[in-house]
Amino acid sequence: MEQVNEAWIWQAVFVMALANLLTRAAPFLFFSRHRPPRLVIFIEQNFPPVILTILILYTLSGVDLTQAPYGIRELLGIAVTVLLHWRWRNYLVSIFGGTAFYMVLVQGG
Numbered sequence: 260m261e262q263v264n265e266a267w268i269w270q271a272v273f274v275m276a277l278a279n280l281l282t283r284a285a286p287f288l289f290f291s292r293h294r295p296p297r298l299v300i301f302i303e304q305n306f307p308p309v310i311l312t313i314l315i316l317y318t319l320s321g322v323d324l325t326q327a328p329y330g331i332r333e334l335l336g337i338a339v340t341v342l343l344h345w346r347w348r349n350y351l352v353s354i355f356g357g358t359a360f361y362m363v364l365v366q367g368g
Contacts, residue, residue: 307350311340314354318361336361 286295295303315337322330340357344350 307354310354311344311350314340314358332361332364335364 290299318333318336319330322333324330336357339360340353343356344353347353
């Protein structure tokens with residue numbers, strides 16, 4: 260196996276860190292003195308429900324209702340996600356909690 264130059268690795272890490280910093284700082288640089296465009300505000304307000312919808316559609320995409328377990332794990336995962344969101348009204352709690360619960364169900368059998 261070919262040996263990788265250590266300087267090349269540090270250069271790659273620096274470029275990735277710089278790209279990460281610039282993508283995170285860009286909104287503050289562009290919109291610090293001006294109001295963001297309506298499209299940006301729309302995306303900001305509707306992004307969490309869109310992510311939840313994508314997760315639900317992805318979860319249900321491979322369900323076969325004619326064979327055991329008949330989609331029960333998927334429905335339980337969706338129910339836990341809904342309950343978490345109903346209780347805390349926090350999209351991050353709902354998304355991560357529901358996804359973690361579903362992954363435990365899927366990995367458990």
